Amino acid sequence: GDSVTQMEGPVTLSEEACLTINCTYTATGYPSLFWYVQYPGEGLQLLLKATKADDKGSNKGFEATYRKETTSFHLEKGSVQVSDSAVYFCALRYRGSQGNLIFGKGTKLSVKP
Amino acid sequence: DVKVTQSSRYLVKRTGEKVFLECVQDMDHENMFWYRQDPGLGLRLIYFSYDVKMKEKGDIPEGYSVSREKKERFSLILESASTNQTSMYLCASSFPDGLYEQYFGPGTRLTVT
Numbered sequence: 001g002d003s004v005t006q007m008e009g010p011v012t013l014s015e016e017a018c019l020t021i022n023c024t025y026t027a028t029g030y031p032s033l034f035w036y037v038q039y040p041g042e043g044l045q046l047l048l049k050a051t052k053a054d055d056k057g058s059n060k061g062f063e064a065t066y067r068k069e070t071t072s073f074h075l076e077k078g079s080v081q082v083s084d085s086a087v088y089f090c091a092l093r094y095r096g097s098q099g100n101l102i103f104g105k106g107t108k109l110s111v112k113p
Numbered sequence: 114d115v116k117v118t119q120s121s122r123y124l125v126k127r128t129g130e131k132v133f134l135e136c137v138q139d140m141d142h143e144n145m146f147w148y149r150q151d152p153g154l155g156l157r158l159i160y161f162s163y164d165v166k167m168k169e170k171g172d173i174p175e176g177y178s179v180s181r182e183k184k185e186r187f188s189l190i191l192e193s194a195s196t197n198q199t200s201m202y203l204c205a206s207s208f209p210d211g212l213y214e215q216y217f218g219p220g221t222r223l224t225v226t
Contacts, residue, residue, distance in 0.1 A: 032211050043117075043203055043217035044156075051212055089155065093211040100146055100171060101205075101215055105155035 002027045006090050006104035013080055013111050021075040021107045023064075023090035031092040033057075033066050033073040034101065038087045047075075047088070080111045116140070117218035119204055125224045132191040134221050136204030142216075143209045145187035147171075147179065150201040150220070162187055163209060194225045 007022040025033070032051045036044040048057030053068035062077045073090060090104040120135035138145065146161040148171075158171030160179040168179050176198060180188045187206075191198055201222050205215040 034214060036217075043219045044205075045217065046214045049214055093215075100158045100161055101156075103156045105153065 004104040010108040016079045019077040019080045023073045031094050034091045036089040082111045085111045119218040119221050126194050130194050132194050134189040136187045138206040142206035144207045146205040147189045148203045196225050199225045
């Protein structure tokens with residue numbers, strides 16, 4: 001079945017370090033891909049998305065590129081801040097379907113000053 | 114601003130009680146979803162609804178039921194709460210196509226004692 005695999009956490013970085021959170025997916029078709037972020041004590045909010053191959057989603061300094069050849073959607077940021085500390089979820093959803101999001105298990109990021 | 118609200122942020126119930134979790138969205142979305150979030154397991158879909166009075170089982174529907182009498186409101190019901198239903202419950206809504214992201218509420222942390 002369809003699935004999303006994220007790198008295991010937790011990830012601890014110093015402020016201004018580079019971030020990469022790996023995400024790969026298994027899917028029979030061509031899904032839309034999403035990164036959601038969950039700040040402490042809050043629900044999930046959309047960080048960025050890409051709806052077709054080679055699309056790059058970006059928001060708040062984060063980027064991810066939809067790579068069909070490697071079935072990946074890695075999240076990157078060049079310089080993290082303490083305020084980026086959160087749990088990050090990669091997810092896929094099929095276009096043209098009523099279906100739900102299929103989530104990865106989440107990666108907890110802690111950024112130290 | 115788009116809004117998904119949940120009736121309670123924190124709830125404590127006793128084993129065997131009937132529990133209602135309410136979710137309301139103001140975006141005129143057709144689709145609504147209930148997830149539970151547990152450490153190490155990520156988000157798992159309980160039920161979703163793509164129209165008023167319509168419902169579909171998700172991955173873990175056992176022990177739960179849902180109700181959608183109005184487009185903006187989706188209720189999750191625990192018929193007889195058990196301790197293994199202690200969890201964070203997240204409601205979400207979206208337009209019907211997988212091109213569109215889901216918007217999440219802040220979550221209800223339910224403890225069953």
